[in-house]
Amino acid sequence: MVKLAAIQMVSSADLGANLQRAEALVAEAAGNGxxxxxxxxxxxxxxxxxxxxxAATEAVDANLQQFLSAQAARHQLIVVGGTIPTPAEDGRVYATSFVYAASGNCLGSYRKIHLFDAELGDEQGRYRESDAYAPGDSVLVVDTELGxxxxxxxxxxxxxxxxxxMQDRGVDIIALPSAFTRSTGWAHWxxxxxxxxxxxxxxxxAANQGGIHDAKRQTSGGSVLIDSWGRVLAEAGLGACTxxxxxxxxxxxxxxxxxPVAQHRRL
Incomplete structure (x- = not known):
């Protein structure tokens, strides 16, 4: 048996407050094993x-990457660092997820490939991630002590x-940082x-944002761990939690x- 955690937040435009909350929740998860x-x-x-x-600041001083590395090393656990913005060549940014080993060493990074451009009819109405974000183009599967x-x-x-x-690369665990909208999340997440x-x-x-962020943006919560049989092992409602x-x-x-499903594939 191994114990793993999804961290749910209700992040805001206050960088310092968000980092304090993330630090506390990581410590809570570590304290629970x-x-x-x-x-x-x-x-x-x-x-x-x-x-x-x-993103421009991060390219120079890597403060957020150092924060994530420090959390991993301090608590001796693997950290999948949600996403942070990193500069793209065309002036936009990548939504980049860094993975850190318990040593604090970076095991790899993933740039979000699919960008959410949709019209939902909620308070936000129109979502155009591609206006600010550039898509990544590479799959990430890294070796860890857990698989x-x-x-x-x-x-x-x-x-x-x-x-x-990912299955072609032998994946065992899939981490899914998210900020699903309330309407899509409650229907499809x-x-x-x-x-x-x-x-x-x-x-x-799957670690989701889960609450009201401003007058136009609400996320769906429901951060969850699901096993390979499809059973829900633990699940959140709304609000910040582990x-x-x-x-x-x-x-x-x-x-x-x-x-052996992987061996039975034909297409």
């Missing part, structure tokens, strides 16, 4: 128009071919997560032997 924590998308800054400035870890971000969840590419866990026979650790569960890695190995 978690060996891996996943932070949500935009954990450090949410709803601000200053992401380009933050092979893959990372996807939020809207990526709707594109199963990305997760099949859990069914999509369960599907990704079942079809790839993986543990899914979601922790034990996971039986031997059970996952046994399931893959009994039902």
């Amino acid at each position: 978690a060996r891996l924590v996943v932070l949500p998308e935009n954990f450090a800054l949410f709803g601000s128009r200053d992401i380009a400035a933050l 092979k870890l893959g990372v996807a971000v939020c809207y990526d969840l709707r594109f199963p071919e990305l997760f099949r590419a 859990l069914p999509l997560l369960r599907a990704r866990a079942i079809e790839n026979q993986c543990l899914v650790v 979601v922790i569960a034990n996971y039986d890695t031997e059970e996952q190995i046994a399931l893959r032997k009994r039902m």
Whole structure:
């Protein structure tokens, strides 16, 4: 058995307050025995128009990357650092998720591939991530002491071919930092997560934003851990919290032997 945690936040445009809250929640998860924590998308800054400035600063001093590395080393756990903005070549930014080992060393980074451009009819109305964000183009699966870890971000969840590419790389655990809107999240979040866990026979650790961020933006919460059979191991409602569960890695190995889905693929 191994214990893992999804961290749910209600991040704001106050960078300092967000980092204090993230630090406290990581410490809480570590104190409860978690060996891996996943932070949500935009954990450090949410709803601000200053992401380009933050990305430029991060390119020079890497403050947020150092923060994540320090959390991993201090608590001796693997940290999937939600997303932070990093500069793109065309003047936009990437939504980048850094993964840190318990030593504090960076194991790799993933740039969100699929960008959320949609009209939902909620308070926000129109979402155009591609105005500010550039898409990544590479799949990430890294070796960790807990198995092979893959990372996807939020809207990526709707594109199963990305997760099949992770399966091709032998993925065991999928981390999914997110900031799902309330309307889409309450309709689709859990069914999509369960599907990704079942079809790839993986543990899914999905860390979402969960609350009211400003007058126009509400996120759906429901951060969750789902095992390779599709069972919900632990789940949040709304509000900032840690979601922790034990996971039986031997059970996952046994399931893959009994039902070798990956070997049965034809297309």
